[in-house]
Amino acid sequence: MNGPANEAADAAPGSAADEERAKWFPLMLVAAELVDAIVDQAARDRENYEAGYRAAARDFFDHGYEVGYGHAQEEMAEQWSRVHRTVQEHARTPTHAELQAARRAGVPERPALAAAADRGADPAEESEESSPDSGQQARVIELRRGVA
8 A cells, every 4th residue: 555654654764765765865966966067068068169169250250351351452463463564554655755756767858747847837738848749649639539
């Protein structure tokens, strides 16, 4: 018979049930301590994981930022080098005055053209008047215009 009276008799000091409990009680305390340790370890593991994750995310972000900054620097350097090459090419291009001087220097057989250029006159008009075949050139110009 397992009723309340039997349980009270089992719980009495010196009973067989009391001796059985006394035998297992230290083991129960150790088991409870182990359960608490496991729960505490799980909480510490979770905190460490989250802290590590945050640290790793920060490191990855910083690294990504540095890599992206490096890529941007490379792109800007490449674009500026194109601008630099263009400016250098234009800097090597002779000015209008230098081109005119070179043209005049390269035409010694036609000094009238050089003189007209120095005076600021149109060399084409002066070349028709000063060249020996100016009549023939005028005829070609008239033919091109359709005046015959």
